[in-house]
Amino acid sequence: MTRNCILKCLFIIVFVNWRCYSISDKVNPQKNYFLEVKKINYFLDKCENFLFKPENYKIDIDSAKINLSRALSISKSINNQNLIYKCIFYYGEVSYEENNYPKAIERTSTAVKYFRKTKQFKKEAELWINLGEKYFWKSPRNIKSLEESIVYYNRALQIYKHLSLSEDSAYTIKLIADSHLNQGKLDLAEKELLHVLSIYNKIRYKKLHFTYDLLANLYRLKGNLGKYLYYSLECVKSMELNKDYLYAPAFYIQLAKSYKEFGKHKTCIELLKKAINIQRPRKDIDNNMLYYLTDFLCKELVEIKQYKEALTQAQNLIKDYPPKGKMENAVIAGTMALCYRKSNEPKLAEANYIKMIDLYEKNPELMSFAKLSNAYFELGKFYVEQKIYNKAKINFIKSQESPKGIIDQLQIKETNLYLFKIDSATGNYISAIKHFQKYKYLNDSIFDFNKTKQIEKIQMSYSFEKKKKELSNMKLSMELEKKKIVEANNKINIGIVVLVLLLTTTLLFATIYRLKQKNNQILISQKNEIDLKNSTLQKLVNEKEHLMQEIHHRVKNNLQIIMSLLNSQLSLxxxxxxxxxxxxxxxxxxxxxxxxxxxxxxxxxxxxxxxxxxxxxxxxxxxxxxxxxxxxxxxxxxxxxxxxxxxxxxxxxxxxxxxxxxxxxxxxxxxxxxxxxxxxxxxxxxxxxxxxxxxxxxxxxxxxxxxxxxxxxxxxxxxxxxxxxxxxxxxxxxxxxxxxxxxxxxxxxx
CATH class of the missing domain: 3.30.565.10 (Histidine kinase-like ATPase, C-terminal domain)
Structure with missing residues (x-):
């Protein structure tokens, strides 16, 4: 019986230990798995940081590859398919940054197939959009690459519509409209963007400033200055209302451009300085944006004849943020050319204009039809000032060679006016009349009476809203000031109360202290009296003790005498x-x-x-x-x-x-x-x-x-x-x- 009990106990102990080991064995792998996933996401975040810096250099791409390799290795070790294909997608991003489009498309397509196969349709749509964006920004930009981007955007749009994702659908349509805008298909882009606005309004989406910005750009290209100003103002209002200032410099540039077209150069300069002040303190500063802002500012300073300040702004930019990339060198060359042009240094001005055009033409990754067209236009204006009409005409004609819808109507209008003047000066009157007629048509279509009235109404409305906002801010400031005064008065009153309390407390403590001192004196006097009495009593006690001891001694002696007498009696x-x-x-x-x-x-x-x-x-x-x-x-x-x-x-x-x-x-x-x-x-x-x-x-x-x-x-x-x-x-x-x-x-x- 005892043997059976022992065997049962041993069996239970072994079983319990085995179960504990099994459970810990199950828990620990789970804990390790989550730790590994955390590591993968950490490496992917680091990869993304290196990959998407505003300025991308080979060392950043190499660092991104190292972190991506670590992430992929761990993903394979834990066999997490989602993370494996996420890593493959990032390898596609690396290929894009290395300008290896075939490899990039192959890797991204592999990830797309996985997400489609696993029915992760939203992720599939996101990758289609990613592919579309890569083609949208592909260098050199051309009509074909924009068409490719639209194909991928449409694939994403079909998925979002199937999933009934209205916001994502509207965003994708906006991307398609942007591609059409860059193709010069202005009417189609307008229709799409207005459709986007209707969807956003229907779902009560608040961040409309990106859509307003595209519409403003579209109406600038169309030459509709009224709508251009309206949507520029709406863009800034939406941005400020939503407190979304990440792209504030770009939105302020758009509004500044609209004011420039109405000759409001001081307002334009204020907006540009505001944008620069936002851009400069940023940690990951976008040098391209900063150079573009400064270039625009210098042009506006030149318009109001502040040539020295324009040159100072350009020189300070070069000193504080030396140009690193080709884009920055191209932009600053155009800025310095304008400053030299207005400072009567034509040779330096011409050299910088030619340098700017050369950088744009020889570096396809910088290629932008609008920028190159504007560069030719500025060089043409320089040659007109120098009365070198043959070169001026060549550059003005080149400025109009961009696809239709890419160059804004105001530049085309000004180009035809300059061509009219050149042809008139060189005796080519028939050509001059044609250019003048085109100029007149464009000028009338842009600045007709109704449009001018509409623009004035928009400006008045904006001015009224601005004044209202200023009054509101002033009222708020006054209320805050009033509140501060009330708080200050309250603090003074509290201070007076505290001071009175302190004085009262001090007097009270002084009185208590005096009473305490008096009581202490009384207590000391009483203590001395008690000590004296105690001393007297102690003497009496000592005397009494001595007396008692003496009594006991005498009693003992007397008893001894009696005992001696009894002892003497015994013998008889x-x-x-x-x-x-x-x-x-x-x-x-x-x-x-x-x-x-x-x-x-x-x-x-x-x-x-x-x-x-x-x-x-x-x-x-x-x-x-x-x-x-x-x-x-x-x-x-x-x-x-x-x-x-x-x-x-x-x-x-x-x-x-x-x-x-x-x-x-x-x-x-x-x-x-x-x-x-x-x-x-x-x-x-x-x-x-x-x-x-x-x-x-x-x-x-x-x-x-x-x-x-x-x-x-x-x-x-x-x-x-x-x-x-x-x-x-x-x-x-x-x-x-x-x-x-x-x-x-x-x-x-x-």
């Missing part, structure tokens, strides 16, 4: 009864004398140490009765202190009982022992027991009716102790007394 007595009576009296007197001796020889005059006292009594019995050889005294006495009244009673009881035992317990001088036990029990109860191993009490002994003096003394002394007396015969005579220990009072203090 021949009657045995008389002899015994006197001897008993001697013993009793000794017990009292010993007690007084103890009292005057110690500092304690009111209490007796019973252990020493009883031992001394026993020694006296041995000496006076000569029982050293035949009777053994066994003492079991606790350290108990009794006051003198109880000590006298206990001493006399011991004297009577021990004397009785010595005389009667051991007839014929037999050997024996006497036990004295005294111990303190609970509740201050004291047990006193005297026993011997002699012949015991006589049969039918009644201590209450005994006529002997000794028994009467024992009874009387027990009553004085308020105790209980018991006699018994058990292996000899036994006397047992129990009484309560009295508290020891200092009688000298009375």
């Amino acid at each position: 007595l021949k009657n045995e009864d008389a002899f015994n009576a006197i001897q008993n009296s001697q013993q009793r007197l000794y017990a009292i004398s010993l007690l007084h001796q103890k009292l005057y020889r110690t500092d304690e005059i009111v209490q007796i140490q019973m252990k020493n006292y009883i031992n001394d009594l026993a020694t006296n019995f041995k000496d006076t009765l000569d029982v050293y050889n035949r009777i053994n005294f066994e003492m079991k006495v606790d350290s108990i202190d009794l006051d003198q009244s109880q000590a006298v009673s206990v001493g006399l009881i011991l004297n009577e009982v021990i004397t009785n035992s010595i005389k009667y317990a051991f007839p014929d001088n037999k050997m024996g022992s006497i036990l004295v036990l005294m111990k303190l029990e609970s509740n201050n109860k004291i047990l006193l027991k005297i026993s011997d191993n002699g012949i015991g009490f006589p049969e039918h002994f009644n201590f209450k009716e005994s006529p002997s003096l000794g028994m009467n003394l024992i009874n009387g002394l027990t009553e004085q102790l308020d105790g209980k007396l018991e006699f018994s015969n058990k292996n000899g005579a036994n006397v047992k007394i129990t009484f309560i220990q009295k508290p020891i009072l200092d009688v000298t203090a009375g």
